[in-house]
Amino acid sequence: HGADTAAFSDALDELTTGPEPDAQRIREALSRLADEAREMTRRSKQMSSKLAASTQQIEHLRSELHEARRAAMTDALTSLPNRRAFDETLQRMAAASEDNGEPLSLMLIDIDHFKRVNDRFGHPVGDALLRRTASTIRNCLPLGGMVARFGGEEFAVLLPGQNLSTAIEQAERLRLAVSGQRLASRRSGERLSAVTISLGLAELLRGEDVAAMLERADRALYRAKQEGRDRACWEPMAQDTATFEAAMPATEHNATEKIWT
Secondary structure, three states, X not given: OXXXXXXXXXXXXXXXXXXXXXXXXXXXXXXXXXXXXXXXHHHXXXXXXXXXXXXXXXXXXXXXXHHHHHHHOEOOOOOOEOHHXXXXXHHHHHHHHHHHOOOEEEEEEEEXXXXXXXXXXXHHHHHHHHHHHHHHHHHHOOOOOEEEEEEOOEEXXXXXXXXXXXHHHHHHHHHHHHHOOOEEOOOOOOEOOOOOEEEEEEEOOOOOOHHHHHHHHHHHHHHHHHOOOOOEEEEEEOOEXXXXXXXXXXXXXXXXXXXXX
């Protein structure tokens, strides 16, 4: 502090300049020097404490900001990234694909007859089904893949580095993983037919914007549902479509997963 430094300098000058000091003047000057040194130390500690408190407050605010952003990007029910997070990731992955020439594939996934489950068994069962399906999809993702809750009973998966052919294989593994489970009530033991999903796939074309890619995947998903559900459809090009039929009928899936509430 400027005033403290000046007082300290004055006391030091008094001790070292002027006529030959006597013992009393020396003691007084030394006492002043000691007092000023203590005051400077006290002020220094005070400033350090304030600086530490400010740093801690900044870190706390930074942590709160990070948590707020995370919450804004996360679906509360499934803990998956939400649509906003998906849109940002899609833009970033599409730009990277355009730059490095690596493929990028997209899946849109819809739980078949989800409204029927909600209407018959209630929203708690529907919520449990959403959480279970989200977990199954997440556990089936390859390294670098991303799944988000797209809205309602729909999920979206991004597969960077995977072309359409590889994505089709991944879609079939995912379809089988989901349809390998049944719903059963913990209370009544009542069982529901196997859970199935429909999938629409598209690979990003060179020079294509993400909106067009999403539109193609959405058309493919619509076709999968129109053609009987429990299957994947895809559009390798805007004018070309194809379908991957279910490998086995839903009645052959025997695994039971008790997830009702």
